[in-house]
Amino acid sequence: MALSYTTTIASSLLHAATPSLPNKKSFWIEKEALFRIASKLTVPRNGRSSSVEFDVPFPRDYEELLDQAKKATELAWEDNKQLMEIEFPTAGLESVPGDGEGGIEMTGSMQLIREFCDRFVSPEKTTRTRIFFPEANEVKFARQSAFEGSSLKLDYLTKPSFFEDFGFVEKVKMTDRVKPEDELFLVAYPYFNVNEMLVVEELYKEAVVETARKLIIFNGELDRIRSGYYPSFFYPKLASLLKTLFPLMETVYYIHNFKGRNGGTLFRCYPGPWQVLRKVRNAYICLHQQEAMPSLKEVALDILPSV
Template sequence: MATSYCSISNPPLSKTTFLNKQVPSWVFRTISKGNFGIYTTKKRNLRTGFHVRAVTGGQGTRNASGAEFPSDYTQLLVQAKEAVESAFKDGKQLLEIEFPTAGLQSVPGDGEGGIEMTGSMLLIREFCDRFVPAEKTTRTRIFFPEANEVSFARQSAFEGCSLKLDYLTKPSLFEDFGFTTKVKMSDRVRPEDEIFLVAYPYFNVNDYPPFFYPKLAELSKTFLPKLETVYYIHNFKGLKGGTLFRCYPNPWKVLRNIGGSFFCLHEQEEMPSLKEPKDHQAKHCSHIIEKEDLAAMENTEQIRCAGVVAEAI
């Protein structure tokens, strides 16, 4: 059995060249009858070549293709569940979900580490309650990074549940110096297990130069590309701020929040790097927005303050 050590339709618009990640996330993998499987985010601007469309918000906004940006974590969990189920039906083998837990529009570092971990644990439990059928709870194994977190989970979010809790590393005498002992997965998995969930893995292969870590570099070419990111939210703050959002099977979208509504600046089928959305928003700072979209905004000045100059045509 292999597990992941990474840290959670319409065609793309023409004439755009579109232009990961370090927030709590989950990776799902299952075994079913010996096989690996997954179970159980018009007017055209002639200058830039793409539309600006409302993705979510109050009355008067229009939806872009696919799912809306969630209004709260309840809607997020529903979307994530549906994304996983859709990917499984399409034969996807290894899935990933990633989103911030300190707030839907938060960025890494906004929340205190321990609080974010606890929030992630609660959300994972909620997701399992929605996603894992009652008859499969005893055949579902959830891996946490460390044995201590398993003990905490059993006393908090997962108290009294039938889900199997496990860990990827165990304490050692040199734990205070950053050394832990990896657990051999073949010793932990049982024949009756069907569903595997890895909670907020913190390993990022991109932090290690390929020249000095050739085995990790090979991992990024062989194993990691097999991951299908079915639900994803990553926020960018500042002048070039925005959101990279994907909910399978819909395309990847670059969104901007204007007056409480999310507008789609760009969409494409392939996952971009985290640098590309920021470059894209900085490059296209002047967009033509349709009159229907303007109805969702208070005034043009508000749009300018958000970094988008709107022209009603």
């Protein structure tokens, strides 16, 4: 996706202006001014003449985040993106995975998925939208809490078994779960069990490919797979997703925070560029941006420490 001339000029100014700035205070003032220029640009979409003005600041709260994610998903849908990812922290906009207890983070994701669907899914589409939770017990909990009274179809990827503690779960055939009227699948946080993402790949291949359906992975912590958290020697099937499923996926909304002395945030809202941000006082300043998703290692070891 080509960026406009304004982006190129603004990006070059960001790097060129740094050595001549007399002090740190004026450095950040200049950066902030250039970020306002760089973030307001026209991005051609999908090689067509139509375009969208991209001017998306880092969200102030979860209400704004969900509004941004809704708009980004709508634009990706219009561009025929069939496999999409939405990823952001749930323990606070400046948090990282693990800051909150696992069950609490999942419950937070469940509530945010409901709020996202209330924004994104029109009333006439609710019965044609199927949400897959990690396992059957989660569906029961969802129906009694965040999704009580909802017409959205709730389903599951895996079914607990007596030997679950040893890594064995009952196989769920995805073609048996899907109904002909389904138009959208939303997969909720498929990361607790290593088998869940393998089932997601099966769902995509058997029920989405060569159809008009769409699939969204919501807070799947896919960076665990991207970063090698699961060694390929022990988890070859998960590692293979990097070559089979992940290249087909569009990350439409993404926030990943880096803590520490060289902290910052990797942020993306489709169809805009990937941006490395740093919070200064109460504002987020763009330090770097590019079209392709950088690796977390690249951001942590190369981009953030160099600024």
